[in-house]
Amino acid sequence: MPLLSTVGIEGVIPFGALFRYLHYYAAQFTFLFLFWHTTEALWARSYQRRHFFHWFLLTSTYPLTILALFTGYIVRGDETGLSAGRIAENLILTLPFFGKILNRLFFAVSEEGIHRAYITHIFLSFVLFFLLGIWHFRLRKIKLEDLSLWATGALALSLLWPPPLEAPHFQTSLKGPWFFLGIQELLRYLPPFGAGIIFPLIPIILLVFFPRAPKRAGWGLLLWHLFYFALLGRGLLR
């Protein structure tokens, strides 16, 4: 049972709990900074200084980073993680033709447990780190003080608010990963393909094609995010 391994990391491995908490908060910072960095890049019009193909490759790492973060939730193996994995599996299976192949590559939770999600999590994390590292470290030197500041922040959060790990129990309400609460809320009202595939694809497509129509894509992204934050707020209040 994967949850036993996660609990084992916390209870058996020296400083295992601390490393798990640090890993969790570092991942949350990665996502938040990615959001900030993308907003900054659009504001500074950096797409004007990039070839469209390079822009496409860079923006495609956005959903891949979210996938790496999401698979981290699944591999916890607790009820939230496994439910999130099953939802993702069933959503991706709504895709015609590619759905089955993609499910077998990334999830297959109901058939193989967390195995595929675990491989995806590790493989994607390393690939993204190396590829994005090679790209970004050529452009800017990362200051040790900046890294130290955020590492200290992650350490403080780890000591003050350890991330959750749910024991199996009967619960009639479950909240998924916080960044997907908006989609979880929308899935109550719309069919899975619309809420789980089309809706999340909209900002990705707007981001990729931003250089072609900056004003329209900008407004589209703003409206999408406002709507998403409203859904997220509703989901948080449940």
Add this chain to the structure above:
Amino acid sequence: MTRRTFLGRLSIIFLTSLAGLGIYSATGLFPRPPKKIFIRKKDLEGKKLVIKDSFFLSFQKGKLLALSRTCPHLGCKVTYDPHRKLFVCPCHQSRFTLTGKYLSGPAKKDLQALTIKKTEGGYILEIPA
């Protein structure tokens, strides 16, 4: 054609086939047979509802029903709400009666009924692959 060109093309074919085989393996799954579970009659005596990891056993109107705990909406594990005496999916709050009939929520389908057969000393439940 030179030896170099021939070996170069052969290695491209070999590496492409290897990559293809890798992707085929990664996207493949071993087909699993249906799971058969034996439930002792003794374990059900005096109980109206038994909750197991992947299924419910519910006694309704003298009949034993085996219901899958997989929500027909998006596959979350359905749980039992003892206050409302209903099955509830914790992900999007789809609700089902104790016979598995859909009541409300985004699921729109009943809980899957599993095949249960009487045998000596108990029942055999079949969970499909």
